[in-house]
Amino acid sequence: MPELPEVETIVRQLQSHVIGKVIHCVEIFRPDQWKLNQANDVTKRLKNQRIAAITRRAKFILIEFQSGCRLIIHLRMTGKLIWFPEQVKIDKFTRTVFHFTDGSSLHYSDTRALGWLIWLECGENYPSLNKLGVEPLGDEWNLDHLKALCRKSTQEIKLFLMDQNKIAGVGNIYANEVLFRSGIHPQRRSNTLMDEEIEKLFRFIPKILELAVEKMGTTLGNKVSDYRSVYNIEGEYQNILTVYGREGQPCIKCGTPIARIKQKDRSSFVCEKCQK
Numbered sequence: 001m002p003e004l005p006e007v008e009t010i011v012r013q014l015q016s017h018v019i020g021k022v023i024h025c026v027e028i029f030r031p032d033q034w035k036l037n038q039a040n041d042v043t044k045r046l047k048n049q050r051i052a053a054i055t056r057r058a059k060f061i062l063i064e065f066q067s068g069c070r071l072i073i074h075l076r077m078t079g080k081l082i083w084f085p086e087q088v089k090i091d092k093f094t095r096t097v098f099h100f101t102d103g104s105s106l107h108y109s110d111t112r113a114l115g116w117l118i119w120l121e122c123g124e125n126y127p128s129l130n131k132l133g134v135e136p137l138g139d140e141w142n143l144d145h146l147k148a149l150c151r152k153s154t155q156e157i158k159l160f161l162m163d164q165n166k167i168a169g170v171g172n173i174y175a176n177e178v179l180f181r182s183g184i185h186p187q188r189r190s191n192t193l194m195d196e197e198i199e200k201l202f203r204f205i206p207k208i209l210e211l212a213v214e215k216m217g218t219t220l221g222n223k224v225s226d227y228r229s230v231y232n233i234e235g236e237y238q239n240i241l242t243v244y245g246r247e248g249q250p251c252i253k254c255g256t257p258i259a260r261i262k263q264k265d266r267s268s269f270v271c272e273k274c275q276k
């Protein structure tokens, strides 16, 4: 599932290709992925819209048009946005294609078709965006705020890190990596963390996410459903994962085999010796 670094990579790459482009037409092959049954109207509304800005909030991609209308895309599990400079044949997982007036196109592809798109008229809001927590790569990232959040939560710290209403954009892979680097066991209750442990989280969350953006994200396998950038290229962070997916392999710090435990149906990877 694309997390903050993967979505940020996609957004940055899109910024360099599609800003200023004008939509010629839109082909929708899976109307059910457009929220609120918008598919019919949206093909008309998108025509001739010029892209003014592309930004990210948590794992949401926000495309803003010069008209003030916006498009929100959530990739969920297997969604991808692939940019093509010229016309290409679509494959069976292509769900929506945005054709630009210069002949280039942006393909929304989604193997499992669980992602979604939503059109917002000028001035219209999408309420879930307002509930999102702090952006770890944003200016508002602040140690006192993180301490206050930890102190009033009894959630297990890994679930806390993945709670989008507390910290925006962190998912399972990077939560595991951050906790290993911080020496904190994923099942610790958030309100039991010492100040110095919260300080480590405060440092390592943006540090790991920034490095992952630099590596253009994590692609876990080579299936068509696995994450790819806008150029249909794999990320590189999977080559430097320290614990995620390394069950039974030696801890890079102490050699103890990495254990796998379940938390809310998701796997956590932990060195029981290094993480307390």
Ligand SMILES: [Zn+2]
Pocket: 251, 252, 253, 254, 255, 256, 271, 272, 273, 274, 275
């Ligand atoms: Zn260890």
